Amino acid sequence: MKLNVIILAAGQGTRMRSDIPKVLHTLGGRPLLQHVIETAQQLTPETINVVYGHGADQVLAKFSGWPVQWVEQAEQLGTGHAVQQVSLSDGDGIVLILYGDVPLLKKQTLQRLLETAESERLALLTVKLANPTGYGRIVRDDQGQVQRIVEEKDASDAEKTITEVNTGIMALPSFYLKQWLNRLENNNAQGEFYLTDVIAMAVTDGILVETVLAENEFEVQGINNKRQLAELERAYQRSQAEILMDQGVTLRDPSRFDLRGEVDVGRDVEIDVNVVMEGRVKLGNRVKIGPNVLIRNAAVDDDVEILAHSIIDDAQIGPGSRIGPFARLRPGTRLAGGTHIGNFVEIKKSIVGEGSKINHLSYVGDSEVGGGVNIGAGTITCNYDGVNKFKTVIEDGAFIGSDTQLVAPVRVGRSATIGAGSTITRDAPEGKLTLSRSKQITVDNWQRPKKLDQER
Numbered sequence: 001m002k003l004n005v006i007i008l009a010a011g012q013g014t015r016m017r018s019d020i021p022k023v024l025h026t027l028g029g030r031p032l033l034q035h036v037i038e039t040a041q042q043l044t045p046e047t048i049n050v051v052y053g054h055g056a057d058q059v060l061a062k063f064s065g066w067p068v069q070w071v072e073q074a075e076q077l078g079t080g081h082a083v084q085q086v087s088l089s090d091g092d093g094i095v096l097i098l099y100g101d102v103p104l105l106k107k108q109t110l111q112r113l114l115e116t117a118e119s120e121r122l123a124l125l126t127v128k129l130a131n132p133t134g135y136g137r138i139v140r141d142d143q144g145q146v147q148r149i150v151e152e153k154d155a156s157d158a159e160k161t162i163t164e165v166n167t168g169i170m171a172l173p174s175f176y177l178k179q180w181l182n183r184l185e186n187n188n189a190q191g192e193f194y195l196t197d198v199i200a201m202a203v204t205d206g207i208l209v210e211t212v213l214a215e216n217e218f219e220v221q222g223i224n225n226k227r228q229l230a231e232l233e234r235a236y237q238r239s240q241a242e243i244l245m246d247q248g249v250t251l252r253d254p255s256r257f258d259l260r261g262e263v264d265v266g267r268d269v270e271i272d273v274n275v276v277m278e279g280r281v282k283l284g285n286r287v288k289i290g291p292n293v294l295i296r297n298a299a300v301d302d303d304v305e306i307l308a309h310s311i312i313d314d315a316q317i318g319p320g321s322r323i324g325p326f327a328r329l330r331p332g333t334r335l336a337g338g339t340h341i342g343n344f345v346e347i348k349k350s351i352v353g354e355g356s357k358i359n360h361l362s363y364v365g366d367s368e369v370g371g372g373v374n375i376g377a378g379t380i381t382c383n384y385d386g387v388n389k390f391k392t393v394i395e396d397g398a399f400i401g402s403d404t405q406l407v408a409p410v411r412v413g414r415s416a417t418i419g420a421g422s423t424i425t426r427d428a429p430e431g432k433l434t435l436s437r438s439k440q441i442t443v444d445n446w447q448r449p450k451k452l453d454q455e456r
């Protein structure tokens, strides 16, 4: 049967206490609404309709180009009113109602819901909560058949003791939904058009209401404040950590691991505490990551070791390399195999060849470094004259003495040696020693100044 999805996302989210529309707050690095749209897409519906209202400009800007239909609800007069804004196509088919602030709902749960819904049957996702306060309660008759949903504010004391609550998520026949929407009224405690009133209408019209029970609370939990946002973030990270452990990754502490994107892992990967990964990350076999490391959009080959406190941003690292501690690889860094990048070394937009070592306190930017190169401590490629950037080329086997400045554009030839403390402004020929250094002198009769007598 044809499926159309409606995502309600017009609410303000006052309790977030934020200028950012609620559905744009992120969980696992992605806006809440994105989670919901992506889950909906997996069901391959005919259309995904997003009802938006508060923060319209920001929401539309963030999702421009996404294959969804935007439906404005200028004034938020209730969940039923929100659904009324969508022009439903004629004929049969199923409409699935989702919420932009319920991000962790699983595809499998929705599939169960869709299997239950039919042209003469409504499927409602419910959950049992120890503390149901605030939610709409599911009212059943003596035979256990659902009769209606009563909102907290309209509920009697007896109804308030019901622990089965409405998640708001439902799949229902489009043909009937259209009729029921026309019949909604707002004569209730909140003066709103409640979508939940369609349940009682279905019962009246002889349409069976079946419930599907959600497996866990997190899945159907909406986010209304920053505490709930943090709670769901942890639940999400925990489930991602479990997936990785199931794939064989050793996580020293799954509660101190954050993945805000996707990671592809090889065998026997070890990840220490407080590692954050963002974007798309690929880790080869036997990769070891030390504590407090940030890795974003990177490909890390087999047997690489990334030591504590390193930042890897948009970089590729060849097999068997050792990075850090305290190394920073910036966008455009491509390291071949067996490289050693040590502490307080920053590399940007540079290629480094096989087995080269840059072990201490250096900056290498806009450079092409060959294989077997040794760059001494404190070497700087001066790539920027304040206006333009220039390239440094260091050919295979070169040795750069400590505290050297290579003023680009400049080339250091094959197997050339640069004497420590040099400022190199012209190309250094291959195989030779090049240095620029003022002569060392010794002053024979020099005496250290004496401490002046302070008391007079």
Ligand code: UD1
Pocket: 008, 009, 010, 011, 012, 051, 073, 075, 076, 077, 078, 079, 080, 081, 082, 099, 100, 101, 134, 135, 136, 137, 149, 151, 165, 166, 167, 168, 193, 194, 195, 196, 222
């Ligand atoms: C709703 C349900 C309640 C259920 C609960 C689950 C109704 C009447 N009640 O209550 O039974 O237990 O969700 O969380 O449906 N929204 C719009 N436009 C509107 C109003 C709401 O887009 O005019 C969106 C909100 O942005 C939000 C969602 O719909 O994402 C739910 O609205 P909210 O007002 O929070 O409903 P609840 O009172 O929580």
Ligand code: CA
Pocket: 222, 224
């Ligand atoms: Ca709510």
